[in-house]
Amino acid sequence: MQFTIHGATAYAYTGGKAFDPQLPAIVFIHGAQNDHSVWALQSRYMAHHGYAVLAVDLPGHGRSAGPALASIGEMADWLLLVLQAAGARRALLAGHSMGSLVALEASRRAPDAVAALALLGTTYPMKVSDALLDTARTDEAAAIDMVNIWSHSSIAHKPSCPGPGFSVMGGARRLMQRMSARNPQQLFHTDFAACNSYADGEAAAQAVRCPTLFVFGTKDMMTPPRSTKLLTGTVKHGRIVTVDAGHSLMTEAPDAVLDALAGFAATIHHEETP
Structure with a gap:
């Protein structure tokens, strides 16, 4: 599904x-x-179990035209425009890593448009080391390899992964390389810098009133569970689910993540149905 936002193509998988x-x-x-x-x-x-789905490509990523946006606030504003263009009055926002900050900030800016939040692989502050930022700027291929290793709990994955012979690490690496090929303007550095400089997470968390789900990977080295206490302590009504995975938990533990999201969404839908 395509939209035009600020004169540029925006894509969302349905x-x-x-x-x-x-x-x-x-x-x-x-x-x-x-x-x-x-x-x-x-x-x-x-999408096949009663929900209207928009899995977006942020600007400069996938099929959405660039350039990539330089701040979490800009991404949140863009996301809210996509919701308006799609005719979605209220939505559950499910965000992973950088996307979790975008969801959180969108809920602060437009609380009436957000029915609930599901924040996966999240933390705040989401600081990025100077060494990794520098590598992302000067040697993006090396930064991709570094992050890909840190984002996975093991090289060989369990049979619960998407399919026989499917390499979770290999697929993640090729996706990141493809993003570089489609947008060679230091995309990784732009994304990392946006996460690193986002300063409104605590204020956004304090403003959350909607139902909230946190999903953490027990072996996550990028946003380790021990770093999440500011967010989970501020959003005191949030529910926490842990899965046996690293940072790339949607592919390492797809069934567990789906169970958490589907159960949470069903609860929200039940509460919002008159």
Whole structure:
């Protein structure tokens, strides 16, 4: 599904079903150097089980035209324009890593448009080391390899992964490389810098009044569970689910992530149905 936002093409995958704004809506937001495909399993399932799905490509990523946006606030504003263009009055925002900050900030800027938040692989502050920022700027291929290793809990994955012979690490690496090829303007550095400089997370968390789900990977080295206490302590009503995975938890533990999201979405839909 395509929209025009600020004169540029914006793309959202709808899970194999036409987007119906009369259905409860779920918006999936990817992380740095990724696109909508990281949500392929979860978004397709939800689209075929009664939900209107938008798995967006942020500007400069995947099929959405660039340039990439330089701040979390700009991404949040763009996301809210996509919701308006799609005719979605309220939506559950599910964001991973950088996308979780976009979802959180969008809820602060337009609370009436956000029915609930699902924040996966999240933390605040989401600081990035100077060494990694410098590598992302000077040697993006090396930064991709570094982050890909740190984002996964093991090289060989369990049979619960998407399919026989499927390499989770190999797929993630190729996706990041593809994003570089499609947008050679230091995309990874732009994304990392946006996460690193975002300063409104605590204020945004304090403003959250909607139901909130946190999903953490027990082996996450990028946003380790011990670093999440500011967010989870501020959003005191948030529910926490942990899965046996690293930072790339949607592909390492797809069924567990889906169970958490589907159960949470069903609860929200039940509460909002008159």
